[in-house]
Amino acid sequence: MTEQTDAFVLQPQTGSRFRREFGRGARSMVAAKWPILALMILLVVLVVAIFGPVIAPMDPNRQNIILRLAAPMADGPNGQIFLMGSDALGRDAFSRLLYGARVSLLVGVSAILVGGTLGVSAGLVSGYFGGWIDDVLMRLGDIQLAFPFILLAIMFLVVLGPGLFNLIVVLGIGQWVTYARIVRAQTLSLREKEFVEAARAMGDSTASIIFRTILPNIIAPLTVIASFNVASVILAEAALSFLGLGVPAEVPTWGSMLAQSRDQLIANKWWLAIFPGLAIVFTVLSFNIMGDWLRDFLDPRLKERS
Amino acid sequence: MWTFIVRRLLQSVIVILGVTLISFISLQMGGDPTFLFVSERASEEEIQMIREALGFDKPLHIQYLTYLKNVALGDFGNSLSYRQPAMGIVLGALPATIELTLFSMFLAISLAIPFGVFAALYRGTAVDGGIMTLAMFGQSIPSFWMGIMMILFFGLYLGWFPISGHIPFLKPLFHGNLATAFGNLTSSVYHLMMPAIAVGFYSLSRNARLVRSSMLEVLGQDYVRTARSKGISERAVVVNHALRNAWLPVVTMIGLEFGFLLGGVVVIETVFSWPGIGRLVFNAINQRDIPVVQASVIVLSVIFIALNLIVDLIYVRIDPRVKL
Numbered sequence: 001m002t003e004q005t006d007a008f009v010l011q012p013q014t015g016s017r018f019r020r021e022f023g024r025g026a027r028s029m030v031a032a033k034w035p036i037l038a039l040m041i042l043l044v045v046l047v048v049a050i051f052g053p054v055i056a057p058m059d060p061n062r063q064n065i066i067l068r069l070a071a072p073m074a075d076g077p078n079g080q081i082f083l084m085g086s087d088a089l090g091r092d093a094f095s096r097l098l099y100g101a102r103v104s105l106l107v108g109v110s111a112i113l114v115g116g117t118l119g120v121s122a123g124l125v126s127g128y129f130g131g132w133i134d135d136v137l138m139r140l141g142d143i144q145l146a147f148p149f150i151l152l153a154i155m156f157l158v159v160l161g162p163g164l165f166n167l168i169v170v171l172g173i174g175q176w177v178t179y180a181r182i183v184r185a186q187t188l189s190l191r192e193k194e195f196v197e198a199a200r201a202m203g204d205s206t207a208s209i210i211f212r213t214i215l216p217n218i219i220a221p222l223t224v225i226a227s228f229n230v231a232s233v234i235l236a237e238a239a240l241s242f243l244g245l246g247v248p249a250e251v252p253t254w255g256s257m258l259a260q261s262r263d264q265l266i267a268n269k270w271w272l273a274i275f276p277g278l279a280i281v282f283t284v285l286s287f288n289i290m291g292d293w294l295r296d297f298l299d300p301r302l303k304e305r306s
Numbered sequence: 307m308w309t310f311i312v313r314r315l316l317q318s319v320i321v322i323l324g325v326t327l328i329s330f331i332s333l334q335m336g337g338d339p340t341f342l343f344v345s346e347r348a349s350e351e352e353i354q355m356i357r358e359a360l361g362f363d364k365p366l367h368i369q370y371l372t373y374l375k376n377v378a379l380g381d382f383g384n385s386l387s388y389r390q391p392a393m394g395i396v397l398g399a400l401p402a403t404i405e406l407t408l409f410s411m412f413l414a415i416s417l418a419i420p421f422g423v424f425a426a427l428y429r430g431t432a433v434d435g436g437i438m439t440l441a442m443f444g445q446s447i448p449s450f451w452m453g454i455m456m457i458l459f460f461g462l463y464l465g466w467f468p469i470s471g472h473i474p475f476l477k478p479l480f481h482g483n484l485a486t487a488f489g490n491l492t493s494s495v496y497h498l499m500m501p502a503i504a505v506g507f508y509s510l511s512r513n514a515r516l517v518r519s520s521m522l523e524v525l526g527q528d529y530v531r532t533a534r535s536k537g538i539s540e541r542a543v544v545v546n547h548a549l550r551n552a553w554l555p556v557v558t559m560i561g562l563e564f565g566f567l568l569g570g571v572v573v574i575e576t577v578f579s580w581p582g583i584g585r586l587v588f589n590a591i592n593q594r595d596i597p598v599v600q601a602s603v604i605v606l607s608v609i610f611i612a613l614n615l616i617v618d619l620i621y622v623r624i625d626p627r628v629k630l
Contacts, residue, residue, distance in 0.1 A: 142317075143324035145562075148610055150569035151603045155332045158591050158599050231446065238448050239573045243588055258451060262577065265469075270458050277451035285446035292442075 028297050035293040038286035045283050049101040058092040060099045060252045065089070072271050085271040087260060096252035097275055103246075103253040104283060107168055108234040112226050114172025119179025120222070124210050126180065127187025138184070141177040149174045150239065157245040164247050167240065171233050178225060186218040220298045227291035231284045238280050254280050311619065318615050323374075325607045329600055330373050334366070382601040387590070392597035396583060396605050401476035403582030403606075407571050409498045410506035411564060418510050419553060422517025423544065426552075429522065437514065444511025449570045453504035453577040460500060467500045470579040501578045505570040509563050513556050521552040557621055561614035568606055 029035045048055065057080055072085045072093075084093040122141075126134040144152070153170045160166045190196055191214070199213045240246050241255025249256065254276040261272035340357040348356070357363050360383070361372055376382065382392040425437040461469035475494040478486040524530060525548055533547045534540075575584030583602045590598035 139320075143321050147321070147325055147328070147607050148565035148569045150572060151606055152328065154572070154587060154591070155329055155599060155603050156335070158594065158596065159332050159335055235446075235448050239450060239569075242448075242450050242573060243576065244591060255448075258448075258454065262454065265454065265457055265462070268458075268462060273451070273454045273458065277448070277455065280451065281443070281447050284448075285443065288442060288446055 025297060029293065032293050032296075034289050038289035038293075041282055041286040042290070045101050045105060045286075048098050049105045052098040052102055055098055058095045060091060060095040061250060063089045063091055084275045085269070087257070087264075087272055093257070093272060093275060096257055097254070097279055099252045100254040100257060100276065100279065101283075103164070103241075103251060104234050104237060104280070107164070107171065107237045108230045108287075110168045111171035111175065111233045111237075112229050114168060115175030115229070116179050116222070116226060118172065119176035120183050120215070122176060123180040123183025124187055124214065127184040128191060128206075128210055128214070134184070137180065141180055144174075144177055150236065153236070153240060154243070154245060157240065162245050162248060164251075167237065167246055171236055171240075174236070175229055175233065178229065179222065182221060182225060183218055186221065187214055190214050190217055224291055224295045224298060227287055227294055231287035231291065234280065234284050234287070310622065314615055314618055318611050321611055322608060325604065325611075326374055326377050327370070329603060330370050333596070333600070377604060382604075383597040385590075385598045386595045387593045387598075388595075392595075392601040393605075395598060396586065396601045399581060399583045399586045400605065401474065401480065402472055402580060403568075403571055403575070403584060404609075405474075405476050405494070406498060406501055406505065406575070406580060406582060407564065407567050409495070410502040410567055410571070411509070411560075413502055414506035414509035414513060414563070414567075415556065415560070418513030418556065419517055419549075421510070421514040423521055423549060423552075425514065425518040426521035426525065427544065434518075438518070441511035441514050444507045445515075447507065449504050449508060450573050450577050452507055453501060453574050456500045456504055457577070468497055469500075471497055472581050473497050501574050501580055504577070505567055505574045508570065509567060513559065513563070516555055516559065517552060520555050521548060524548045524552045557617070561617035564613050564617075565610045568610060572606075 029039070084097060087093055087096070122137050126137045153174060156170050157166060160170075196209060196213055199209050204213070237246060237253070238255035238258070241253045242259045244256075244259065246253055246255055257276040258273060261269070261276070264272050340353055340360065340362045344353050344356050361369055364372070380393045384390060385392045385395055388395055421437050421441075425434045428434050456467075457469045460466045473490045473494040473496075475487055475490050478484075478490065530543060530547050533543045538547075571582065572584035572587055574580070575582045576588045579585065583606065587599055587602045589595075590602070
């Protein structure tokens with residue numbers, strides 16, 4: 001009897017299967033070359049984001065009016081050097097860049113968590129229950145997509161005021177529709193599958209069916225979207241910081257560093273604009289490359305077309 | 307056909323209602339909205355007076371209906387910093403924004419199709435690799451940084467393009483001043499070049515990738531093989547058979563693309579001191595000029611929604627397979 005029921009129950013992933021998949025992933029990554037580089041860049045950004053204060057040679061907010069707008073490699077205070085020059089207030093651009101990694105990663109990842117949680121829940125409910133709740137949620141999504149996201153963000157942030165929390169919530173809300181649509185489509189097709197029928201027949205609760213039977217089967221496509229999404233959220237964060245709607249001015253971010261560099265362009269203080277921009281480009285590029293690779297890895301059929 | 311148009315129109319009206327509701331809610335979210343409209347030194351009596359004048363003492367649903375009525379009439383109140391109707395200021399800045407958006411869209415689409423097609427035809431070669439690497443970068447570069455880099459290199463270092471300034475084309479055109487409009491055209495495009503490339507590069511990259519993958523899919527189809535086996539020249543196969551189908555996904559994206567470009571334009575205008583809605587919003591943000599921000603957002607949204615509607619209708623015409 002127990003053997004029969006076991007056949008219906010989803011086998012939990014065993015350690016050896018995980019190791020096999022992991023090995024396959026690692027080999028595919030090495031074969032594709034670029035993802036390795038992307039992963040390394042992301043690891044560097046992660047380390048910098050976590051240990052920034054330890055690595056940074058100077059206090060990112062320490063002003064030094066005498067040594068303002070120093071060129072890269074110029075002498076700084078106390079025998080130190082300004083690796084990437086100093087800004088209009090004489091602050092060390094390199095230290096500010098290191099601190100900036102924190103905001104970008106924190107906002108990128110947290111906004112995805114907020115948007116992902118909202119979107120996945122909405123998608124599961126929509127797809128599993130259908131009916132009016134599905135209609136309401138999906139029409140709400142349509143309305144939001146019919147509205148250029150950056151305008152929505154500007155409108156809310158102007159009224160709510162800039163700040164890390166507001167920024168994460170607004171950027172997160174901006175992302176939920178994407179997740180909701182994909183999860184809904186997947187749930188719709190999974191709902192009719194035998195193993196879900198089986199779980200239902202076994203008397204599993206609705207919550208258990210949704211979260212323990214259906215959800216694990218949609219995680220894979222979600223990781224692909226999340227990877228691309230972090231990239232676009234980091235870009236959006238930089239744009240909002242550039243407009244002065246990001247985190248408070250005293251917190252260094254790549255976007256706000258670029259905003260401040262604008263005033264120094266005519267004076268040709270190029271270093272203030274180049275380094276924070278490159279930091280954004282390489283971080284975003286790495287997330288995009290990872291997303292591309294993940295997509296090909298999880299669904300090799302798509303590779304034919306890419 | 308007509309049911310489709312009516313349904314789509316109704317849908318657009320609902321979306322616009324949704325937009326007004328969102329902007330109304332955003333006003334209320336920070337607490338009593340009166341404080342957004344008064345100076346910090348205002349006395350309690352002054353605040354109360356303004357609260358009553360603006361109707362913020364009334365129940366919320368009445369406030370929303372009033373708000374809706376005012377929006378329909380294009381009345382967003384006076385700009386707090388210009389002391390003129392916000393709507394008039396926004397409409398004055400609109401042509402410059404439309405010029406930039408349309409031109410960057412034109413650049414993005416007209417370049418994306420040949421790039422995508424060549425990458426697909428020369429799949430796996432250096433041409434493909436080069437175009438796709440460029441496209442990958444294009445999707446990772448913030449448009450405003452691209453703008454800054456172009457100012458530094460093409461504007462200041464090489465001196466090829468002006469780093470700011472706007473020569474109006476649409477404004478005289480709208481006023482029926484054809485001679486001025488077309489007299490301005492060349493220098494207008496010249497000034498548009500750098501900001502339009504900066505905004506459009508992302509869309510160009512995304513669409514080039516899109517064209518390439520749909521082209522690859524179409525090239526593998528039976529009817530393309532049939533066309534080839536009939537002895538039709540390769541050029542005709544690509545242009546008449548493959549491309550006609552391959553660019554449909556791009557058309558579907560045009561409406562959404564427009565919204566995306568509008569977002570980019572709002573940011574890039576600040577970089578190039580472009581006298582459009584984006585710079586207006588940027589200044590309004592800094593002065594917390596709420597009526598101008600609200601009017602700008604609503605105007606841009608309505609344009610975006612209307613364009614999406616038009617694109618959907620056009621789509622029905624060019625792809626007869628679309629069921630209504």
